[in-house]
Amino acid sequence: MDSAYEIVVNHMQEHLGIDPATVTPETTLEDLELDSLSILELALILQDETGLKRLDDGVVNFQTTVGQVAAALEKERAAAAASPSADSASPADSAAPGSATPGSSPFVPSSAGPSPAGTSSAGSSSVSLASAGSSPVEVSSVAPSPATAGVR
């Protein structure tokens, strides 16, 4: 099986036309000059093509690096493999800061409660991004909601 990083880069090339030679694990989506729509598109494609359900919940954002996207994907793949029903869980269940494992990038909602499953793609992208072992970093203030920015 391709690594999560390869999957991400391949989808970026196929669907967004991004030259893999311009991408490293440290490259942020902003570095790649993706706009809010293309970031949301990427999240949806990864979610759709991999059968995973939670990647659009703000995990992917302007400041996210490609490596972090891949780590989130890897984590979801592992969770899905361990529990076939995990797909229906709410985003917060498996992404609390305390559940971080070394090398992965857990993501948690910044709002008080978990987002309702299935209604979260458009409006609930206000999430916290945490590096493994560190405090969650609030990124929603610098990253506009993917579904609203860029729409006239």
Next chain:
Amino acid sequence: MSGRDAVAVTGLGLVTPAGVGVEESWAGLCRGVSTAAPDPELAGTPVTFSCRVPGFDGDALLGARLSRRIAPFSRFAVAATKQAVADAGLDPGTWEPARVAVILGVGSASMEGFEAGFEHLRAGRVEALSPYTLPRSVPNMAAAEAALALGAQGPCFTVSSACASGAHALGVARDLLLSGACDVVIAGGAESGRTRISAACFWKIGALSGRGDQPELASRPFDLDRDGFVLGEGAGVLVLERTADARARRAPVRAYLAGYGASADAHHVTAPHPEGRGAVQAIRTALTDAGLAPSEIGHVNAHATSTPMNDVVEARALREVFGPSVPPVTAIKGTIGHAMGAAGAIEAASVVLSLQRALLPPTANLDKLDPAVDLDVVSTRPRHLRPAPAVSTSFGFGGQNAALLFTPA
């Protein structure tokens, strides 16, 4: 400078089933061999063939990022626009962006984009809807994406009048130029109508040819055995400038857009008026606009879709306008099918090329002229002609008609 040569065509761009590029398209049109072939993307619909643009490499022509973001009709629009701007010798790096307009005709929209979106809705997965579903699919994006790609900041919109959209866009563009609203107009039409929903809908109203066993014989304008049109795609783009401006910058003048007429049948949803009332009015308006008599017209590039009704009514209308002096007529849809919103612009470009090269491309598949068509239709091989003013006709569902009149440079 008289009104007749006030607006010059200074550049052409073509993406057609006959080829990508003006020379490729022109060579295919002059071969006069139908490009219709089985279309796997139409599988599951009643009509599974179409005329497709061959070898269109969007990544190479537009860059991978743009090509993969936009819908097929916008890809064709941007590619043809870039060709036309280069052909006109214009440099987007040095022009005055606010004075450059982009006016394109689109008959429908990205049907395939909406089809994909509806699949998600039907499956109860609204969250999976691509954020690009709307901005890639709505018809205005052909003009918007072309303006984005070029940095053109003047008037920019899409004209929609079904199968006459490309011709109306050119007429509107000319008038914008004459009004002084801009100095350059990039105008034409773009469409990719070969989608499953399009095929099914046009089949439902009996507009499409049913020759699935011999698709290469399906598009046969004016032929006695015609049974409908063939779905096509592509884009045609012309650069228009006031002739004085074109001369001042020593631009190549390919022809003049000397006349434009538009009308409505006000008769029926899809059928033309039986006497071609609106068609006659549009052509006469274009002649009056150009200050020319019918006898001064050297050829007609006909709308001629290959539907039983259109072709016979159009023939009647041409007889009505031109009387005994009806000039030679050609119908390029026999070769490239019906590109709908792009058709009028592709045909306009074909007229300009005919005037430049003194050659009329033939009408493909015209084996037996319908006796009800009392016209001299060019068939089999290209015909030489003396460059003279020429008319292109376009008629859309809803009875929306346009006629364009070009004169030689």
